[in-house]
Amino acid sequence: MTSNHQILNLKYIDDDICRLESIVDVGGGTGTTAKIICETFLNLKCIVLDLPHVVENLSGSNNLTYVGGDMLISIPKADAVLLKMTLHNWNDNSCRKILENCKEAISNNVKRGKVIVVESVMNEKHDTHEVAELKLCTNLRMLATFNGKLRREEEWKKLFMQAGFQSYKLSPLTGHLSLFEIYP
């Protein structure tokens, strides 16, 4: 079975990731997604930002670097920022702050810079019964565990605009995951 890490990569093989020089995977954990991206795009410099204790004993490679830090404080500069299944752990105020820090991180490349958000988007009208049920359960778990939540497209749009972004594109990725490309 293809994991969500691989699916993200497949989607981007033919996409404009090839034109980027650097990407930072924010809340990228131990680098499972970043390693796949790095192995496919050998000229792309990839940084994984996660909490210091998560990355402290990890070694990078030619094009992979681990940085310990706090996304609520600052995010390393790069052409693009990836936030994969990370924002649903946070309430609206924290999401806005994280997105503002993402915008600052890509500020050196205002022409091509973008933030890529991979999340489940609530959409009961279009989802199959199984997918809607999965999202509702995930939403409850996020609320109970982190005071986070799954959001509808309108809620995401409001957060992106409040964080200072100008536009976004939403594409389906898998049955339950969608992909936002957000532009400053």
Ligand SMILES: C[S@@+](CC[C@H](N)C(=O)[O-])C[C@H]1O[C@@H](n2cnc3c(N)ncnc32)[C@H](O)[C@@H]1O
């Ligand atoms: C739900 S996991 C997402 C992991 C990964 N992006 C994926 O797709 O599998 C959230 C990640 O955010 C990290 N994290 C939590 N708070 C953070 C913070 N303040 N700054 C940086 N990373 C943080 C956690 O350690 C965890 O690895």
